[in-house]
Amino acid sequence: MKESILHFIWQNKLFQSHSLHTTDGDSVEVIDPGRLNTDAGPDFFNAKIKLGNTIWAGNVEIHTRSSEWAKHGHSDDKAYNSVVLHVVKTADAQVFRTNGEPIPQLELVYPDSIEENYAQLMKNSLRIPCENKIANVPVVFIRGWKNALLTERLLRKTANISEILKQNNRHWEEAFYLNLARSFGFGTNGQAFEMLAASLPMQILGKHKNSLPQLEALLFGQAGLLAANEEDAYLLSLRKEYDFLKIKYDLKSIDGSLWKLLRLRPDNFPYVRIAQFAALIHKSTGLFSKITENPDIQYLQSIFRVEPSEYWKTHYRFAHESQKSLKGIGQKAIEGIIINTVVPFLFSYADTRGNQNMKDKAVEILEKLPAENNVITRMWNEMGVASESAFDSQALIQLKKEYCDNRNCLRCRIGHKVLTIDS
Numbered sequence: 502m503k504e505s506i507l508h509f510i511w512q513n514k515l516f517q518s519h520s521l522h523t524t525d526g527d528s529v530e531v532i533d534p535g536r537l538n539t540d541a542g543p544d545f546f547n548a549k550i551k552l553g554n555t556i557w558a559g560n561v562e563i564h565t566r567s568s569e570w571a572k573h574g575h576s577d578d579k580a581y582n583s584v585v586l587h588v589v590k591t592a593d594a595q596v597f598r599t600n601g602e603p604i605p606q607l608e609l610v611y612p613d614s615i616e617e618n619y620a621q622l623m624k625n626s627l628r629i630p631c632e633n634k635i636a637n638v639p640v641v642f643i644r645g646w647k648n649a650l651l652t653e654r655l656l657r658k659t660a661n662i663s664e665i666l667k668q669n670n671r672h673w674e675e676a677f678y679l680n681l682a683r684s685f686g687f688g689t690n691g692q693a694f695e696m697l698a699a700s701l702p703m704q705i706l707g708k709h710k711n712s713l714p715q716l717e718a719l720l721f722g723q724a725g726l727l728a729a730n731e732e733d734a735y736l737l738s739l740r741k742e743y744d745f746l747k748i749k750y751d752l753k754s755i756d757g758s759l760w761k762l763l764r765l766r767p768d769n770f771p772y773v774r775i776a777q778f779a780a781l782i783h784k785s786t787g788l789f790s791k792i793t794e795n796p797d798i799q800y801l802q803s804i805f806r807v808e809p810s811e812y813w814k815t816h817y818r819f820a821h822e823s824q825k826s827l828k829g830i831g832q833k834a835i836e837g838i839i840i841n842t843v844v845p846f847l848f849s850y851a852d853t854r855g856n857q858n859m860k861d862k863a864v865e866i867l868e869k870l871p872a873e874n875n876v877i878t879r880m881w882n883e884m885g886v887a888s889e890s891a892f893d894s895q896a897l898i899q900l901k902k903e904y905c906d907n908r909n910c911l912r913c914r915i916g917h918k919v920l921t922i923d924s
């Protein structure tokens with residue numbers, strides 16, 4: 502049996518708690534099980550236990566069998582002298598501090614159903630291990646868990662953004678530009694887009710922001726997409742411009758073969774996305790400052806409503822004319838950019854400045870945006886766990902990726918309910 506399940510039972514006081522006695526016959530009352538320690542040292546810190554008539558404050562160590570105390574070397578380790586209670590499933594030996602003092606021991610008694618439910622969760626091959634039980638978990642309970650999951654997700658993204666900032670001398674605009682570029686790749690071309698942005702400093706784009714053709718020349722040139730041997734006047738004009746700018750700024754393009762078109766709808770072709778990205782830069786300077794100054798959902802959406810240059814109305818790629826159509830960034834794509842880039846940056850920026858009001862605004866934006874429709878949210882929906890907004894869908898993505906996929910049910914609040922369902 503895994504020791505972690507005993508941690509879970511102890512932490513949540515799921516053991517039989519009346520008439521508790523140590524193996525030596527002293528009465529036991531668990532006033533506070535303490536705080537789980539995931540580092541070196543005893544398993545629970547700052548517990549409060551009443552043994553007989555005395556209240557002890559100290560640490561608790563947990564093992565499946567008492568004999569593991571000596572096997573793990575705790576008898577000779579002063580770090581374990583502060584243990585006031587040794588909690589075990591089976592007491593098969595006495596345990597001692599380094600000075601030879603015996604340590605009181607308690608055998609945990611708990612419903613068999615907890616271990617049985619846990620074994621089922623760990624072994625089954627359902628899409629989500631608790632798929633056949635989650636319907637019994639009250640919706641209101643899941644709602645409370647979503648709040649914590651969303652905060653966890655935003656804090657994890659904040660940690661990633663801190664790393665990007667470290668590499669960019671804490672330049673928020675530059676870090677935002679790199680991340681924004683990645684989001685324009687919409688998964689398939691995310692990495693190529695990020696490499697393109699990294700190869701083309703934002704300051705260079707800033708110098709040419711008033712000329713859309715020059716922005717396109719720089720972006721398509723650096724993307725390695727102007728090398729095609731096609732007789733297309735627009736392509737040739739961009740190449741001519743790029744050849745000049747490349748020398749001026751000593752630029753080196755990325756490899757054009759990094760871009761993927763296979764299985765993409767034409768609206769998602771990298772040519773269209775790069776043209777949209779150029780139009781966005783043409784329209785806005787200091788994009789991140791604008792966002793922090795006015796984190797209003799309507800305003801944010803308006804920022805990303807851009808139309809690429811005339812040429813792209815009749816093209817999805819160079820030299821291949823198509824029926825005329827507008828190629829602005831679609832509503833779903835705008836929502837995706839706001840959910841995955843704007844909100845995490847806003848939250849992270851507010852977090853570093855201790856600005857709770859702005860953090861709340863970032864969360865509010867997610868509450869106002871429709872839920873994402875992807876393979877994960879559809880799966881939860883089929884299981885009866887619906888997403889009403891992007892707040893919900895982000896929380897459920899966090900749950901699936903960080904908990905369910907790793908079978909981290911002992912740390913999950915739904916797991917707590919599922920494991921104790923029959924107990």
Ligand code: SF4
Pocket residue numbers: 622629630631632900904905906908909910913914915916917919
């Ligand atoms: S982590 Fe939670 S939601 Fe996921 S399978 Fe385990 S108990 Fe269910």
